[in-house]
Amino acid sequence: MPSAELRFGRGQAPDPAGAAPGGPLPAPRIAPARGHWRSAGRSVGGVVVAIAVWELVSVSGLVTNQAMAGVGETASAIGAHAGTLVTAAGGTLKAWAVGIAIAIAAGVVIGSLVGRSRVAEAFTEGLVRMMRPLPSLALIPVAILVAGLGLTMTAGLVAFTSFWPIFINTRYGVRQVDNLLMDTGRTLGLHGPRLLLKVVMPAAAPLIASGIQVAISLALVVTVSVELVGGTGGLGTLVLQAQQGNAVPMMYAGIIVGGFIGWGLNIGFASLVRRTLPWSNRLESA
Amino acid sequence: MSAAVPSSRTSRPARIRKIGYWGLSWLGLAAAAAAWQLASGMAGSTIFPGFGTTVSRAWQLIDGPELTRDLIPSILRTLAGFAISAVLGITLGLVTGYYRAAREWTSAVFDFLRSLPTPLLIPVALVIFGLGGKMVVAVIVTAAVWPVLINTANATSALEPTLVDTARILGLRGPAFMGRVVLPAVSPQIFAGLRVALSVSLAVMVVSEILGGGSGIGYFIANAQQSFAITDSYAGVIILCLLGWAFDTLFLFVERRLLAWQHGTVGGEPHV
Numbered sequence: 226m227p228s229a230e231l232r233f234g235r236g237q238a239p240d241p242a243g244a245a246p247g248g249p250l251p252a253p254r255i256a257p258a259r260g261h262w263r264s265a266g267r268s269v270g271g272v273v274v275a276i277a278v279w280e281l282v283s284v285s286g287l288v289t290n291q292a293m294a295g296v297g298e299t300a301s302a303i304g305a306h307a308g309t310l311v312t313a314a315g316g317t318l319k320a321w322a323v324g325i326a327i328a329i330a331a332g333v334v335i336g337s338l339v340g341r342s343r344v345a346e347a348f349t350e351g352l353v354r355m356m357r358p359l360p361s362l363a364l365i366p367v368a369i370l371v372a373g374l375g376l377t378m379t380a381g382l383v384a385f386t387s388f389w390p391i392f393i394n395t396r397y398g399v400r401q402v403d404n405l406l407m408d409t410g411r412t413l414g415l416h417g418p419r420l421l422l423k424v425v426m427p428a429a430a431p432l433i434a435s436g437i438q439v440a441i442s443l444a445l446v447v448t449v450s451v452e453l454v455g456g457t458g459g460l461g462t463l464v465l466q467a468q469q470g471n472a473v474p475m476m477y478a479g480i481i482v483g484g485f486i487g488w489g490l491n492i493g494f495a496s497l498v499r500r501t502l503p504w505s506n507r508l509e510s511a
Numbered sequence: 512m513s514a515a516v517p518s519s520r521t522s523r524p525a526r527i528r529k530i531g532y533w534g535l536s537w538l539g540l541a542a543a544a545a546a547w548q549l550a551s552g553m554a555g556s557t558i559f560p561g562f563g564t565t566v567s568r569a570w571q572l573i574d575g576p577e578l579t580r581d582l583i584p585s586i587l588r589t590l591a592g593f594a595i596s597a598v599l600g601i602t603l604g605l606v607t608g609y610y611r612a613a614r615e616w617t618s619a620v621f622d623f624l625r626s627l628p629t630p631l632l633i634p635v636a637l638v639i640f641g642l643g644g645k646m647v648v649a650v651i652v653t654a655a656v657w658p659v660l661i662n663t664a665n666a667t668s669a670l671e672p673t674l675v676d677t678a679r680i681l682g683l684r685g686p687a688f689m690g691r692v693v694l695p696a697v698s699p700q701i702f703a704g705l706r707v708a709l710s711v712s713l714a715v716m717v718v719s720e721i722l723g724g725g726s727g728i729g730y731f732i733a734n735a736q737q738s739f740a741i742t743d744s745y746a747g748v749i750i751l752c753l754l755g756w757a758f759d760t761l762f763l764f765v766e767r768r769l770l771a772w773q774h775g776t777v778g779g780e781p782h783v
Contacts, residue, residue: 263615264615264618267612267615268615269619271615271616271617271618271619272619272623274620292635292638347531347532347535347539348535348536348539351536351537352539354536354759355756362630362718363717363728363748363751364748366721366735366736367732367736367748370736370741442626446628446629446630446714448628449630449631453633453722454718454721461631464631464634465722468637476634484624484627484631486628487628492622
């Protein structure tokens with residue numbers, strides 16, 4: 226077991242139960258840089274193990290090869306169809322971007338206006354209760370009926386779905402602002418829109434950011450789902466068509482590309498938040 | 512949010528304010544329904560049936576054969592997927608949260624897998640499990656396990672060292688330690704994750720059923736859309752809305768019951 230071995234390496238008393246928590250005691254003894262390298266090494270090791278397991282499962286025939294492509298086949302499918310994959314990913318990202326942009330603009334503006342008024346907040350409470358658990362993916366067939374297939378429908382549905390987490394978090398975050406901050410701002414002569422912009426928004430920003438973080442993943446799920454159901458192009462359609470055409474490596478290529486897009490968007494936004502909102506030390510959701 | 516337990520000691524103005532809040536929130540819903548009715552009246556009701564028509568159709572569906580054919584299977588699939596995700600997520604979350612090595616080894620892989628838009632896995636699940644319930648449950652698990660796992664792991668890794676050390680000194684080890692010390696301590700965050708997982712389960716259930724459920728609400732809605740039974744597909748969405756709301760309300764009720772012992776021990780809330 227690697228953990229026990231490494232704990233010895235750190236010069237700590239051996240723990241027979243092998244379960245010493247990552248408590249505060251051993252932390253100062255190791256240089257942070259070394260810990261960082263070891264942690265990164267283990268993550269990479271984990272990826273290597275995961276890829277090995279994937280290859281083993283595919284070689285062993287545990288899963289029918291109509292549903293499982295090996296690592297090599299998938300990699301060569303990515304290489305051979307790079308152009309198709311990039312086009313599909315571009316289509317998905319375009320619908321995603323239009324939808325999320327509308328959702329962020331609407332969610333932040335409406336959410337901060339509603340959150341500042343006690344009455345408006347109460348008025349929207351019932352709606353929020355209804356919409357928070359709404360399985361918006363159920364709206365796909367209805368949206369196809371109303372708007373037909375196409376970018377407008379996809380982006381519209383993405384915007385509608387991802388509006389809610391942003392709106393809910395903004396409404397909550399704006400209401401949560403510390404009274405001390407508000408009073409200080411007022412004493413210093415800030416009122417109305419300037420108070421909102423200079424005091425309320427920065428204080429609510431971490432919560433708004435975590436709403437957007439949720440919305441980013443949700444929007445990608447909705448985009449891909451619309452593409453799967455409606456066949457409007459993009460990664461969802463690509464994966465479904467690959468499955469129907471029995472092009473298993475291509476199917477996995479699409480899934481892997483989708484995973485990298487989701488991962489990149491998440492990491493990108495998280496680092497943007499760390500850089501622009503240093504006072505939100507961790508993302509928490511309402 | 513406003514999850515505080517209503518206590519008999521609430522002062523009178525506070526109670527009036529609460530009732531006012533509650534009344535306004537229903538008024539908001541009524542306004543939304545009225546807006547819907549008005550919009551459908553203006554748009555012409557062929558593709559956009561009114562609120563009244565839709566709700567009465569939804570009631571007919573709940574009262575008719577669709578209940579056992581579509582609604583009950585969907586509920587069972589959602590609950591099965593949710594239950595599997597809960598067990599899996601809590602177990603893996605405790606392990607990866609508690610052992611730093613386990614956390615470091617799995618972090619990159621888990622980060623990738625949880626960012627993957629799950630509906631992309633539906634075609635794979637279709638090949639492995641075929642049409643029907645098993646496929647739906649499998650896809651639900653791939654999506655709903657992550658909020659539980661991440662919340663459990665985050666809470667476990669941030670456990671109070673005093674708590675851990677006290678339990679160790681008192682001789683708790685292994686499963687007893689996990690079950691009697693760690694699990695109760697992190698249960699609020701686990702419940703927060705479970706709540707998200709429940710709504711994720713519902714959403715993923717719908718899209719998997721649309722693509723290959725064989726039965727269920729999602730299948731019903733997609734069928735209604737393809738055969739231009741427009742009121743039916745709206746009614747299906749309304750039923751899902753109510754289902755989501757019912758699940759969420761039930762969940763909060765259970766959570767309050769199970770976590771009742773925590774009032775007054777954490778979060779600075781006074782004893783009720």
